[in-house]
Structures are given as C-alpha cells and as structure tokens.
Amino acid sequence: MTQAFSSLRINADRMLDSFNQLALIGGTADSGVDRPSFSEAHLAARAWLRRHIEANGFEFRTDGAGNHSAILSCDDSSAPTLILGSHLDSVPNGGRFDGALGVMAALEVLKTVRENGIKLKVQLEAMDFTDEEGTLVGLLGSAALAGHLSKENLEKPRGGRERLLEGMARAGLSDVSMLSAARKRETLAGYLELHIEQGKRLERSGTDIGIVTAIVGIWSYKLSFIGKADHAGSTTMEDRRDASLGASAFALAAREMVMRDFPNSVVNVGKMDFVPGAFNIVPAQVDAALEFRSPDDEEFKRLDKALLELARSEAARFGLELQTEFLGKHLPSLMDADVRGAFVDSCDVLGLSHMPLPSGAGHDGQSLADLCPVGMIFVPSVDGASHSPREFTKWEDCVNGANVLLQAALRLGNG
Ligand code: GLV
Ligand code: MN
Ligand code: MN
Numbered sequence: 001m002t003q004a005f006s007s008l009r010i011n012a013d014r015m016l017d018s019f020n021q022l023a024l025i026g027g028t029a030d031s032g033v034d035r036p037s038f039s040e041a042h043l044a045a046r047a048w049l050r051r052h053i054e055a056n057g058f059e060f061r062t063d064g065a066g067n068h069s070a071i072l073s074c075d076d077s078s079a080p081t082l083i084l085g086s087h088l089d090s091v092p093n094g095g096r097f098d099g100a101l102g103v104m105a106a107l108e109v110l111k112t113v114r115e116n117g118i119k120l121k122v123q124l125e126a127m128d129f130t131d132e133e134g135t136l137v138g139l140l141g142s143a144a145l146a147g148h149l150s151k152e153n154l155e156k157p158r159g160g161r162e163r164l165l166e167g168m169a170r171a172g173l174s175d176v177s178m179l180s181a182a183r184k185r186e187t188l189a190g191y192l193e194l195h196i197e198q199g200k201r202l203e204r205s206g207t208d209i210g211i212v213t214a215i216v217g218i219w220s221y222k223l224s225f226i227g228k229a230d231h232a233g234s235t236t237m238e239d240r241r242d243a244s245l246g247a248s249a250f251a252l253a254a255r256e257m258v259m260r261d262f263p264n265s266v267v268n269v270g271k272m273d274f275v276p277g278a279f280n281i282v283p284a285q286v287d288a289a290l291e292f293r294s295p296d297d298e299e300f301k302r303l304d305k306a307l308l309e310l311a312r313s314e315a316a317r318f319g320l321e322l323q324t325e326f327l328g329k330h331l332p333s334l335m336d337a338d339v340r341g342a343f344v345d346s347c348d349v350l351g352l353s354h355m356p357l358p359s360g361a362g363h364d365g366q367s368l369a370d371l372c373p374v375g376m377i378f379v380p381s382v383d384g385a386s387h388s389p390r391e392f393t394k395w396e397d398c399v400n401g402a403n404v405l406l407q408a409a410l411r412l413g414n415g
Contacts, residue, residue, distance in 0.1 A: 050068060072124040339373050
C-alpha cells in the first residue's frame with residue numbers, strides 16, 4: 001500500500017449532495033423515506049441513480065433481477081469484480097440512511113478512484129441490490145446474483161405472490177429474468193458494504209467504526225390460527241373459538257421463551273391480519289407474520305422446533321387449528337477474515353477507532369458469503385434508531401465510513 005493511496009479521501013460535499021438528492025425521492029414529511037421495493041418511489045430512485053451514473057460518465061448496468069450498478073473497469077478485462085454496494089429500497093416509512101448511504105458511498109469510491117487515475121487489479125462495481133428489505137422476498141437481488149434464488153422463493157414470497165408479480169411487471173422483470181441474474185464465482189473478487197449500525201453499541205462505546213464479524217440468519221413463517229366466526233355479543237365467552245387469543249398468547253409466550261432459552265436470538269410477530277376483522281365478530285382467523293433471527297445454525301434448528309411447538313400448544317389451548325406456511329430463510333454468515341483485516345488497517349490509517357460487531361439486521365452480504373470474500377462496516381446510529389424516520393447518522397460518521405470503504409477497496413483491489 002503506497003503512501004499516496006493512504007492519503008486518498010472521498011469528496012464529502014459531493015457525496016452529501018448526491019445523498020440529499022436521493023433522499024428527496026419518496027421523502028416523507030418527517031425526514032424519512034418511503035420506498036418499498038418496486039413502488040413508484042423506489043423505481044423513481046432507481047431512475048435517478050441511472051441518470052446520475054450516466055451523467056458521471058460511468059458505464060451503467062442492470063441485470064435480470066433489476067440490480068442497478070455503475071462500473072469502473074480496469075485494464076485487464078478478464079479481472080474479477082470487487083462489488084461495493086447496498087440498496088435503495090426502504091421499509092415502509094423508513095429512514096433515509098439504511099441502504100442509501102452504502103450505495104452513495106460506493107459510487108463516491110468509484111468517483112474518487114477514477115479522478116485520481118488509480119489503476120486497480122479488479123473491476124469496481126457500485127451496486128444497488130433489489131429488495132434487500134424483504135417487502136417482497138428479502139435479499140432478492142443478491143440471492144439472484146449469487147445463484148441462490150429458487151423458483152419456490154418467487155412462488156411463495158413473504159410479501160405475497162400477487163404483490164411480487166405486480167412489482168416485477170412495473171420494473172419490467174419476471175421470474176425468468178430473476179433466475180438469469182446469477183454470476184459465476186470466478187468473476188467475483190469480493191463484496192464490501194458500508195451501512196449504519198441500526199443499534200446503539202457504537203454510540204454507547206464512542207467507537208467510530210464497527211467491523212462486522214457475522215450477519216444473523218432470518219427465518220420467516222405465516223402462522224394461521226383458525227377458530228370460528230360468531231356474534232361478539234350473544235356468544236358466551238366459554239363458547240368462543242377466538243383466533244385472536246391463540247395468536248396473542250403465542251406472541252407473548254414466544255417472547256418469554258426466547259428471552260429465557262435462546263439469549264442469542266430474537267423473535268418478532270410483525271403483523272396480524274384478523275379475518276373477518278370487525279368490532280362485532282369473534283375473529284375466525286388470525287394470520288401472524290413470524291420472523292426469528294439467530295447467528296447460529298444449530299440454535300436456529302432448536303428455535304424453529306420450539307416456536308412451532310409453542311404455536312401449536314397455544315392454538316390448542318384456545319380450541320384453534322394451526323396452519324403454518326414456511327416463507328423462506330436466509331442463512332447466518334461469517335465475514336471474511338482478510339476483508340476484516342483490510343477494514344482494520346484502513347481504520348488505523350485513518351486514525352478511527354473500531355470494534356468487532358455482529359449484525360442483527362440482514363444484509364445482502366449474507367447471500368454472497370459462500371461465493372466470494374465479504375465484509376461490512378457500520379457507522380454509529382444516533383440513539384440506535386432505524387427502520388423509522390428517526391434514523392440518523394452524523395454526516396462526519398458517514399464520511400468516515402466512506403473513507404474506510406475507499407481504503408479497504410484500494411487494499412483489496414490492489415492485491
Ligand atoms: C433488513 O434491514 C432486515 O434486517 O430486516
Ligand atoms: Mn439496509
Ligand atoms: Mn433495513
């Protein structure tokens with residue numbers, strides 16, 4: 001690593017300008033963004049990204065999964081590609097940093113490398129992955145790129161097949177195109193991502209950069225608690241088969257069980273749909289969206305069994321039937337040791353403090369981890385807020401993260 005490389009920095013004002021332009025697209029009154037995958041706002045953000053890439057003189061590419069990217073080629077056209085990236089989609093009423101920061105920082109790295117006339121031994125690609133957030137499938141673009149996407153993932157998306165079909169049609173994509181986006185292992189040099197922490201550990205410890213050790217796995221199910229619709233006034237309490245009771249009791253008991261028996265895991269019942277859903281009808285059915293996360297494969301298997309048994313016993317307690325529909329899993333993954341080392345060296349050269357951290361949020365890197373070296377860094381989230389318009393990271397911290405990304409890309413791309 002030459003001295004000249006170590007002194008390179010990204011252009012903070014230029015990155016802020018792009019970041020602010022992007023945040024207006026799908027921007028909400030409370031400074032958040034609402035850009036669920038393939039919504040009008042998401043597609044508008046992608047159209048803006050394409051114009052931005054082309055206006056800055058980079059080659060623009062999109063693939064069958066709708067992933068959008070800017071390319072900075074190197075002299076050897078057969079050299080593998082180092083991908084830097086994140087995602088422009090958001091959760092409904094989300095924040096402006098989750099994903100967008102990583103994409104803007106990746107582009108800024110390409111701009112900095114090019115304007116300094118640096119010749120790397122890899123192609124650099126700044127990528128915006130499709131549907132990272134899981135509004136539809138989750139880690140969709142990265143799974144497609146990694147060749148992990150199956151027909152079943154598309155036929156049974158956790159966001160519903162109809163919604164996926166509508167979204168894909170809006171974006172000019174299809175099942176067939178999605179399954180065509182896989183890249184060959186030998187074409188990839190690695191994947192690096194800058195992201196906000198979405199927790200309080202960096203802020204609390206006063207640390208500049210989190211170097212991710214592992215990303216949790218995520219499993220999801222639809223649980224249907226099925227009872228019987230009845231008159232809510234004239235049916236005695238004893239005679240009811242009220243689906244809401246099984247679903248609610250399950251949510252409470254799942255929390256207690258995970259806290260007691262699975263201290264490294266988390267569980268969430270994020271949505272309940274009541275059928276028929278009226279003040280004066282005993283609920284005949286409640287569909288609950290269950291998601292649970294763990295960094296450990298063995299723990300996952302035990303947790304999966306324990307949660308389904310719990311759902312069955314809570315359903316039985318209230319005289320209900322239980323139907324379960326498996327809606328996919330993303331595997332936990334370890335970050336690459338050499339990439340972590342490159343992040344450590346980069347922080348040291350920049351005089352930034354750093355600490356190792358596991359990620360409780362899902363990220364596209366977990367799709368790619370068995371294909372190429374993957375690494376991630378985090379920058380502090382004020383008050384740990386995320387998936388909310390309250391999400392905020394000081395611009396100075398965003399710039400620190402982008403400089404670490406730049407330095408790590410230079411180290412890995414020059415080796
Ligand atoms: C994505 O941000 C997730 O972890 O759900
Ligand atoms: Mn994200
Ligand atoms: Mn997110």
